[in-house]
Amino acid sequence: MRECGKLAVAQVRPALGDIAQNAEKHIEWITKARDRGAQLVVFPELGLTGYQVQDLTLEVARRLNDPEIVRVVDASRGIDAVFSFVEESDEHLFYVAAVYAKDGEVAAVHRKVYLPTYGMFDEGRYFARGNRFAAFSGRFGRTGMLICEDAWHVTSPYLLALDGASLLLVPSSSPARSVGEQDRFGSQSFWRQLLQVYARLFGAYVVFANRVGFEDGVNFFGGSFVLAPDGEFTAEGSVLEEALLLADVDIRAVRRIRYTTPLLRDERMDLVRAELDRIRAGNGGVQS
Amino acid sequence: MKPAIRERLALNTDLTVATLTAFIREETEKAGFQRVVLGLSGGIDSALAAYLAVRALGAERVQAVLMPYKTSSPASLGDARAVVDDLGMPSLVVPVTAQVDAYFEMMDDLIGPSTPLRRGNKMARERMSILFDLSAHLGALVLGTSNKTELLLGYGTQFGDMASALNPIGDLYKCQVRQLAAAVGVPQAILDKAPSADLWQDQTDEKELGFTYDDADEILYQLVDQRLSVSELVELGYDQELVRRLAERIRRNQYKRRTPVIAKVSGRTIGIDFRYLRDWGL
Numbered sequence: 126m127r128e129c130g131k132l133a134v135a136q137v138r139p140a141l142g143d144i145a146q147n148a149e150k151h152i153e154w155i156t157k158a159r160d161r162g163a164q165l166v167v168f169p170e171l172g173l174t175g176y177q178v179q180d181l182t183l184e185v186a187r188r189l190n191d192p193e194i195v196r197v198v199d200a201s202r203g204i205d206a207v208f209s210f211v212e213e214s215d216e217h218l219f220y221v222a223a224v225y226a227k228d229g230e231v232a233a234v235h236r237k238v239y240l241p242t243y244g245m246f247d248e249g250r251y252f253a254r255g256n257r258f259a260a261f262s263g264r265f266g267r268t269g270m271l272i273c274e275d276a277w278h279v280t281s282p283y284l285l286a287l288d289g290a291s292l293l294l295v296p297s298s299s300p301a302r303s304v305g306e307q308d309r310f311g312s313q314s315f316w317r318q319l320l321q322v323y324a325r326l327f328g329a330y331v332v333f334a335n336r337v338g339f340e341d342g343v344n345f346f347g348g349s350f351v352l353a354p355d356g357e358f359t360a361e362g363s364v365l366e367e368a369l370l371l372a373d374v375d376i377r378a379v380r381r382i383r384y385t386t387p388l389l390r391d392e393r394m395d396l397v398r399a400e401l402d403r404i405r406a407g408n409g410g411v412q413s
Numbered sequence: 414m415k416p417a418i419r420e421r422l423a424l425n426t427d428l429t430v431a432t433l434t435a436f437i438r439e440e441t442e443k444a445g446f447q448r449v450v451l452g453l454s455g456g457i458d459s460a461l462a463a464y465l466a467v468r469a470l471g472a473e474r475v476q477a478v479l480m481p482y483k484t485s486s487p488a489s490l491g492d493a494r495a496v497v498d499d500l501g502m503p504s505l506v507v508p509v510t511a512q513v514d515a516y517f518e519m520m521d522d523l524i525g526p527s528t529p530l531r532r533g534n535k536m537a538r539e540r541m542s543i544l545f546d547l548s549a550h551l552g553a554l555v556l557g558t559s560n561k562t563e564l565l566l567g568y569g570t571q572f573g574d575m576a577s578a579l580n581p582i583g584d585l586y587k588c589q590v591r592q593l594a595a596a597v598g599v600p601q602a603i604l605d606k607a608p609s610a611d612l613w614q615d616q617t618d619e620k621e622l623g624f625t626y627d628d629a630d631e632i633l634y635q636l637v638d639q640r641l642s643v644s645e646l647v648e649l650g651y652d653q654e655l656v657r658r659l660a661e662r663i664r665r666n667q668y669k670r671r672t673p674v675i676a677k678v679s680g681r682t683i684g685i686d687f688r689y690l691r692d693w694g695l
Contacts, residue, residue: 140443142694179688301432306423339439341690344432364428365435 128377130265133163134349134370136362138338141175142185144210148173148193151208152200154369159204161371164264166206169296169336169345170237170273171221173197173210176298177340182251186213189224189231201226205264207334209272209296211252212236218253223270223296225263233261235270239278245300245343248274260288265330265374273297276319286327286389291354291379293323297335301346301364313348313364324352328382328389330374337367354382414588414631422634424589426596430468433581437469440579441554443695448553449579450476452540453496453504454611455489457594457603458582459558460496464597465581466556467500476553477504480540482513482612489611495600505547509539533612537573545576554578562587562626565633566659567666568618575669586634587626624655632659 135154139147151168158166170176173193174185187194187210197208205227212222212234221237236255240248258281260269269285269292276282276295285293303311316333324331330353337347349362351372360372383389414422441449449466453459466475477500479493490506497504513536517527527535544555557577559569561584569575582590587608595604608618608626619625632651635641636659643660647653675684 138439140695141690141692177690179690181689181693304424304429304432305421306425308425308428310428339436339692341692342436342440344436365431 128265129373129375130164131162132265132332132351132372132374133158133161133166134332134334134351134360134362134368134372135166135168135172136335136337136347136349136368136370137168137172138367139169139172139175139336141340142178142181143175144173144185144187144193147175148197151197151206155197155200155204155206157369158371161369163371164204166204167294167296167332167334168206168208169334169349170209170223170298171211172208172296172336175340176336176345177343178211179247179251182211182219186211186219188213189234194224198224198226198231199229202229205232207270207294207296214253219251220255221248221252221272222255223272223294225261225268225270225294227263232263233259233268233270235259235272237272237275238281239274241274241277246274258284258288260285260290263292265292266376268292268294270294270296273299276323282323282327282329286329287392287394290327290329291376292330292332292374293327294332295320295334297333298345299335301344309348310346310364313346316348317350317358320350320352321356321358324354325356325386326388328354328379328386330354330376330379332372335362337365354379414627418631418634419588422586422588422630424585424592426593429585429593430465430597433465434469437466437556437579437581440692441470443692444554446552446554448474448476448551449556450478450544450547450551450553451556451558452544452574453477453479453493454558455486455492455496455603456608456611457599458560458563458590460492460599460603461590461594461597462556462558462582463496463500463502464594464599467502468597472500472502475500475502476547476551477502478540478544478547479504479506480509480543481506482508482536483510484613485611486609486614488606489609492600492603492606495602499598499600507543509536509543513539529613533610534570534573536612537570541573541576548578556581557583559583560585560587560590562629562633564670565637565666566622566629566662567669568622569669571669586630588630624658628655629659632656633663636660636663 207225209223212220223235225233238255242249260267267289269290271281301310320331333350335349336345346364348364351360353359360370362368362370477497481490548555555578557580560582563569609616643656646656
């Protein structure tokens with residue numbers, strides 16, 4: 126594990142349904158990130174397939190051992206790579222998945238748990254839900270992955286932080302919405318505030334890797350960023366265009382923050398579990 | 414308009430222009446086209462679309478088409494020419510008088526005198542058919558110029574001015590079109606004049622609709638974007654008759670905003686459970 130280093134965010138514009146072209150770009154950008162000194166590069170949600178795949182799901186779904194996936198995983202030599210695609214399981218269920226590839230191997234897979242199915246989103250129609258948030262060992266220590274909407278549920282980063290993660294990676298396909306008078310999209314402002322709170326509450330590095338490009342008029346805004354554990358933005362990408370973002374990471378900053386503001390230390394898992402049990406046993410909570 | 418609503422509808426013009434120009438550029442180029450073609454009426458909507466397209470693609474890749482009818486106001490043609498001159502874009506003047514008059518001469522004999530509605534629709538569809546002809550001739554996508562207010566109210570001709578390949582301004586209310594048009598440099602004469610379909614003399618949109626665009630935008634924004642109900646808006650003090658009329662127009666004109674519905678017979682039906690984006694593979 127490295128304490129200090131550099132990570133990259135590959136803010137790419139995927140072509141809808143064209144895995145070969147997207148995989149080519151991933152491999153090219155992995156090399157570019159490594160050449161620029163990064164030890165980890167994070168790609169957006171569904172960067173290999175495009176976001177609104179709808180009935181293309183059946184065509185673009187891949188297993189972990191399919192050739193295109195193996196090729197991208199194989200490119201993770203000298204640099205770790207996080208990338209995302211539609212993963213088909215042995216049972217032929219289709220997941221929005223992110224792979225953490227390291228030394229040419231799959232080190233971890235996260236299947237998106239929270240599938241937005243409301244308003245402009247329709248993921249629950251096509252995809253199966255993942256069922257766990259688990260941290261794992263990466264280049265910069267304990268790491269966790271949250272795919273886009275996963276991060277809009279406060280319990281997701283909470284679980285990963287309790288599982289030891291000090292680096293949260295958030296591959297996303299977030300559309301620009303609610304243009305107002307501000308110099309940022311409404312959805313962009315929300316992401317910045319949300320993840321800044323997480324960085325501070327959990328004393329963790331947070332990486333927001335958002336794609337760019339249009340799909341039938343829906344505009345994915347980019348605006349990727351990296352947050353240090355004190356909530357400072359250490360790198361910010363432009364909007365509406367492809368960009369390779371670089372940020373320094375120093376895990377010792379996590380140590381200092383978690384000593385200075387030991388919120389994680391003071392968490393009470395037993396209390397949370399007991400209260401969850403009580404709520405479930407009583408009125409069943411909001412989902413009764 | 415209440416100041417709070419005006420504030421909610423105000424746009425950051427730089428960010429909006431950046432978004433809409435990226436939209437025009439990317440959606441055009443990834444579909445394999447280098448150019449767009451649009452009808453310039455002399456009004457604010459098509460002028461804004463032209464300024465956005467020229468910013469996105471450069472003037473030489475945006476073809477303007479001016480399609481006057483004999484009763485069109487000369488001032489409209491003059492305003493459209495001012496846009497062409499200001500942007501330095503290629504333009505064509507293709508009058509629709511001969512074909513529209515020939516058609517109604519024949520139809521009036523067959524089925525009796527036409528109405529202004531039918532004549533207006535015919536002109537709009539004639540213009541659409543010219544634009545799509547030029548689309549094939551130039552290898553250019555047709556740019557739409559209907560704004561959100563018109564689309565919601567159904568104040569346009571189905572398969573006429575509502576038809577296009579790409580519409581950069583369809584999610585902008587009329588007041589937002591005005592704000593953006595001023596920001597990109599649309600000539601003052603166009604910004605200042607009363608919006609008109611210019612189908613007959615002294616026609617204005619607001620006279621024909623029976624309400625102002627500002628009033629409509631204020632209520633439509635709350636009905637559509639904020640999902641308030643008619644009764645909630647009436648509680649807030651808006652005129653019940655107007656709110657109801659607008660809500661009813663939205664409902665009644667839904668058909669204009671959709672592709673034709675298809676009777677389901679098979680296991681997989683276009684438009685129902687055959688689901689792909691238009692940007693499939695792009």
